[in-house]
Amino acid sequence: MNINRLLDRLFGSGVHSISIEENFLHGSAVIDGREVAVIGTHEHAAIDSALALAVSASIIGVIRDDLSRGSSPRPIIFMVDTQGQTLSRHEELLCLNGYFAHTAKCVDLARRHGHQTIALIHGEAVSGGFLAFGLMADRICALPEAQVRVMDLKAMSRITKIPYDRLVDLSADSPVFAPGAENYWRMGGVHEIWSDDSDWLSCLSALLVVADVRDRRAILGVERGGRQNAAPIAELVANAL
Amino acid sequence: MEQFTLSYKTSPRLQEGHPPQLCGVVASGNLEVLVEPLDSADLCLIEVNTSAPGFRLIWEAVLSDFVERNRVAGVRISINDAGATPAVVGLRLDQALDAYRSAV
Amino acid sequence: MKNVKPASFFESSARVRVAKLVDAGSFKEFCPPQLRRTSPHLARLNAPVAFDDGVAVGSATLAGHKILIAAQEGKFNGGAVGEVHGAKLAGLLDRGVRELPRAVLLLIDSGGVRLHEANAGLIAISEVMRAVLRCQEAGVPVLALVGGACGAFGGMGIVTRLCNEIIMSEEGRLGLSGPEVIETVQGVEEFDSRDRPLVWRVTGGKVRRALGEATYLVDDDICSFRSVTAELLCRYQTKPLAPVDIDEISAEHARLTERTKRFATARDGREIFQASGFVDLDEVSLLPVAKFNQQLLESL
Numbered sequence: 001m002n003i004n005r006l007l008d009r010l011f012g013s014g015v016h017s018i019s020i021e022e023n024f025l026h027g028s029a030v031i032d033g034r035e036v037a038v039i040g041t042h043e044h045a046a047i048d049s050a051l052a053l054a055v056s057a058s059i060i061g062v063i064r065d066d067l068s069r070g071s072s073p074r075p076i077i078f079m080v081d082t083q084g085q086t087l088s089r090h091e092e093l094l095c096l097n098g099y100f101a102h103t104a105k106c107v108d109l110a111r112r113h114g115h116q117t118i119a120l121i122h123g124e125a126v127s128g129g130f131l132a133f134g135l136m137a138d139r140i141c142a143l144p145e146a147q148v149r150v151m152d153l154k155a156m157s158r159i160t161k162i163p164y165d166r167l168v169d170l171s172a173d174s175p176v177f178a179p180g181a182e183n184y185w186r187m188g189g190v191h192e193i194w195s196d197d198s199d200w201l202s203c204l205s206a207l208l209v210v211a212d213v214r215d216r217r218a219i220l221g222v223e224r225g226g227r228q229n230a231a232p233i234a235e236l237v238a239n240a241l
Numbered sequence: 242m243e244q245f246t247l248s249y250k251t252s253p254r255l256q257e258g259h260p261p262q263l264c265g266v267v268a269s270g271n272l273e274v275l276v277e278p279l280d281s282a283d284l285c286l287i288e289v290n291t292s293a294p295g296f297r298l299i300w301e302a303v304l305s306d307f308v309e310r311n312r313v314a315g316v317r318i319s320i321n322d323a324g325a326t327p328a329v330v331g332l333r334l335d336q337a338l339d340a341y342r343s344a345v
Numbered sequence: 346m347k348n349v350k351p352a353s354f355f356e357s358s359a360r361v362r363v364a365k366l367v368d369a370g371s372f373k374e375f376c377p378p379q380l381r382r383t384s385p386h387l388a389r390l391n392a393p394v395a396f397d398d399g400v401a402v403g404s405a406t407l408a409g410h411k412i413l414i415a416a417q418e419g420k421f422n423g424g425a426v427g428e429v430h431g432a433k434l435a436g437l438l439d440r441g442v443r444e445l446p447r448a449v450l451l452l453i454d455s456g457g458v459r460l461h462e463a464n465a466g467l468i469a470i471s472e473v474m475r476a477v478l479r480c481q482e483a484g485v486p487v488l489a490l491v492g493g494a495c496g497a498f499g500g501m502g503i504v505t506r507l508c509n510e511i512i513m514s515e516e517g518r519l520g521l522s523g524p525e526v527i528e529t530v531q532g533v534e535e536f537d538s539r540d541r542p543l544v545w546r547v548t549g550g551k552v553r554r555a556l557g558e559a560t561y562l563v564d565d566d567i568c569s570f571r572s573v574t575a576e577l578l579c580r581y582q583t584k585p586l587a588p589v590d591i592d593e594i595s596a597e598h599a600r601l602t603e604r605t606k607r608f609a610t611a612r613d614g615r616e617i618f619q620a621s622g623f624v625d626l627d628e629v630s631l632l633p634v635a636k637f638n639q640q641l642l643e644s645l
Contacts, residue, residue: 089527096522100521101503109594127467128503131470149464150464189464233433238440242392267421
């Protein structure tokens with residue numbers, strides 16, 4: 001879906017002011033009479049240091065604005081569409097991981113300042129680019145066209161030297177390595193998958209009703225049956241005598 | 242992967258009370274060996290989990306040699322192997338048992 | 346006095362690193378190998394498993410300070426993070442929030458997500474990231490020690506940069522995408538992963554220290570890692586960690602923005618070394634760590 005049509009469908013036509021600068025977007029919208037900040041990327045952005053800084057600057061801006069206005073912290077909606085990090089020697093030399101960590105710290109600062117954080121995957125959500133801010137949000141939702149992955153099975157087969165057909169067979173009943181939002185949902189890594197015929201604005205407003213800053217994704221993974229080990233092992237390590 | 246368990250009747254029983262010991266790393270051409278106490282006082286139980294199938298006879302030779310050399314009962318030895326040579330296996334087993342014996 | 350050969354951090358296994366880093370005999374392991382919490386996903390793919398899934402986690406003392414510590418085993422699947430491995434790290438950090446030790450030490454030696462269980466690994470790393478941030482919010486500093494053959498890459502490179510301190514050896518490497526990945530996708534002209542000096546100048550300990558990414562550069566022996574860590578633990582005892590506030594985040598933002606501008610076209614660590622005041626750029630790789638640190642200090 002074209003980004004303008006998507007934003008109109010999400011936030012209502014003509015009532016949001018979101019500017020799009022190449023593959024970066026930021027602005028605000030109104031949900032149930034409440035202003036929300038919208039920050040993110042589109043066109044399967046490869047995230048480099050400049051883009052990570054743009055996202056970070058917007059988050060810092062939202063926190064500062066609300067502090068100076070003395071208004072209640074606005075929820076922040078992260079629009080996620082990334083093919084992953086930019087692969088370049090220049091970016092590595094600058095320590096791109098440091099920029100991503102900075103973005104993650106910004107999301108965390110927003111959370112600590114009382115901003116609800118929601119990630120909407122509207123395109124791709126891949127590896128490092130997904131870690132920087134999408135996976136840091138309190139709630140992670142996938143729109144119908146979302147593609148979530150680390151690596152496609154062909155590439156995985158080349159690197160692990162496990163035959164492609166075997167990977168396809170095994171992925172039929174295990175969500176742990178094959179691409180797909182549904183797999184992430186089963187493991188608790190995606191909270192909700194929205195269907196094409198649901199009313200997205202009401203989905204959003206339902207999310208804004210209850211704030212929950214706890215990271216319960218490992219427990220969700222057990223409840224949904226896709227990630228049985230993480231929660232009990234983390235619990236064992238956290239509380240072993 | 243190929244898995245099998247070998248059980249050797251031997252003596253004497255190693256003094257009890259040693260904490261489990263892990264030696265080595267599961268990396269190509271290497272293995273890890275975990276040594277723990279075993280309730281059966283006259284047994285040395287060895288479990289092998291190897292990425293190189295088809296070498297059971299060689300394993301049996303290396304392991305029975307190890308048991309012959311060391312003569313310890315009341316221990317359970319578990320191996321995760323990623324294609325180590327018999328020499329490396331023998332060395333790692335001795336190392337692990339030494340560490341277990343001296344651990345308090 | 347007996348002349349003890351220094352133990353190389355680079356050459357040692359994760360368990361030896363822990364044993365020699367902390368006070369002798371003080372390490373107490375959680376979820377130890379005998380519990381056999383191996384990866385069910387590796388087993389399904391018929392790949393070898395390890396009893397600790399490639400990471401040892403526990404408590405210890407270091408120079409008398411109570412700490413929690415995790416050490417990744419780079420030789421097992423490149424230290425990569427799977428479901429169990431990641432949950433052990435996240436659980437340890439959660440324990441940090443509850444027990445409030447002097448610090449949590451992460452001995453990172455990892456290429457990032459384990460492809461055999463990539464989705465579980467990616468989610469786990471994000472859980473580790475959030476757990477690091479929770480620890481810090483609770484006032485517990487998290488320190489990264491990087492000096493193994495796998496360095497700190499992928500999601501673990503991001504985790505490393507969330508830490509309050511990064512102690513690196515010259516042999517340690519820190520980045521996001523490994524040189525091999527960049528070469529495979531973008532071609533050998535972009536990054537020749539077999540050019541070891543170049544790889545070192547782009548991701549190695551010295552260039553990371555010169556950029557200010559690593560907070561300390563130490564010799565490749567476990568003793569050196571220990572003495573800097575002990576010093577830091579004393580410092581945190583005197584001056585406890587304050588949670589990051591918006592001014593600190595803004596200052597970091599300004600630093601990173603400045604770096605992007607200053608090195609807008611840089612592709613080789615020589616440019617970073619030159620900007621850091623080093624004159625003989627061919628000599629930098631040969632400088633002993635103490636001398637490198639001294640020259641860097643003088644140019645600041």
